[in-house]
Amino acid sequence: MKKVVTRAAIAAASIALLAGSLTACSNGSQASSSGGGGSATNAKIGLLLPDSVTARFASADRPLFTDRIKEKCPDCSVLYQNAGGDASKQQQQAQAMLTQGVKVLVLDAFDGEAAASIVSLAKSKNVPVISYDRLINSGDVSAYISFDNNKVGELQATALVDRMKDLGIADDAGVLEVNGSPTDNNASQFKAGAQSVLSTTSYDVLGEYDTPGWDPAKAQSWAAGQISKVGVDNIKGIYAANDDTAGGVISAMQAAGATDLPPITGQDATLAGLQRILAGKQYMTVYKAFKPEAEGAADLALELAAGKKASTTSTVKTASGKTVPSVILTPVAVTADNIKDTVVKDGLFTAKDICTTQLADACTKYGIK
Structure with missing residues (x-):
């Protein structure tokens, strides 16, 4: 199976941001692990999200996080910024929040390498990240x-593999692999997980792409080029790393005249993705329960703001081998068969949200009401 080697670009602004900033102050991690502590009353909490093209950040993460902070600490405030897919901009936003006196930074990094300089700057100011x-x-x-x-x-x-087998697609059929952003550490892990499965099959990976900034338009453009190269009828399965890139690839397939779309994966259980699944255009998505993730982050932030140790349950290793205390949640595969028992049951979307007039029959079929 063909592999693509990528390197996360480190924003040049990180050097300037760190210049002269490292002092002998204790770091935020040490301060937060001291136990005990007081109250987070009146604390400013910084929330930095990475881009505007991923629907979940505006629709789920930000409001869930903010509501949880207000619920548990009415006197606390949330300072929010979105980097818009720009690592240098995110570093500027972080620096501004630190200047404004945030007690904790909650950082969803656009570039996981470049963001290390934000952590170093916060450490010099005794602010946990x-x-x-x-x-x-x-x-x-x-x-x-x-x-x-x-x-x-x-x-x-x-x-994807199970669906292709269920459909009786030939063992040597061609698939496209549309991965996430090369600057997103998560995307490399999604890719590794997917390739650990795909590499055990005899499917022919016709092309592989790491989508800059998770941009659906770039995924669509690349897919259009691959379709022209190999022929739309020779693409029998598509691994797309999230719902937004899946939408771009589906647009490219339809523009090329595909009427019977192959199985296509996704992630994030976006409203558009769920509706495409019910319409038969996308096979599956991965539901990551944003509510416990966002609320869990808010709880950790309030603990750290109060000088307490973060209540983590696990550890993970960074790319450079450092151990980080962590809370790791479990993702769930979603097809039309279990939309009702996952995203609807959890209240991510209501049946009214999902079930347009055009999808009424599908919603009835799958008991979404």
Whole structure:
């Protein structure tokens, strides 16, 4: 199976950001692990999210996190910024929040390598950093909360392979592999998990792509080029790392005249992705329960803001081999058969949200009401 080697680009701004900033102050991780502590009353909590193209950040992560902070600490405030897919901008946003006196930074890094300099700057100011959803390559992170990312890729690829076998597709059929952003550590883990499954099959990977910034338009453009190269009818399965890139690839397939789409994976259980699944355009997605993730991050932030030790349950290793205390949640594969018992049951979306007039029959078929 063909492999693509990528390197996360480290933003040049990281050097300037760190210049002269490292002092003899104790780091946030040490301060947070002292136990005991007081109250987080009136604390400012910084929330930094990575991009605007991933729907979940605006629709789920930000409101769930903010609501949890307000619920548990009415006098606390959340300072929020979105990097818009720009690592240098995210570092500037972090620096501004530190200047404004945040007690904790909750950072979903656009670039997990470049964001290490944000952690170093926060450490010099004795501000703990929670690595949210995406792991930052720094041993000074105070806590990490996310999902089992290798498992996500395994779930996606297993669902794809099983569906292709169920459809009687030939063992040597061609598939496309559309991975996530090369600057996102999670994407490398999704990819590794998926390839651990795909590599055990005899399917022919016709092309493989790491999508810059998770941009659906770039995934669509690449897929269109692959379709022109190998022929739309020769693509019998598509591994897409999330729902947004899946949407881009589906648009490319349809533009090329595909009327019977092959099995296509996804992730994030977006509304558009779920509706495509019910419409028969996308086979599956991976549901990562954003509520426990966002609320868990808020709880960790309030503990750290109060000078307490973060209540983690596990550890993970960074890319450089450093151990980070962590909370690791379990992802779930979702097809049309279990939308009702997963995302609807958990209240991520209601049946009314999902079931448009065009999807009424599908919703009835799968008991979504």
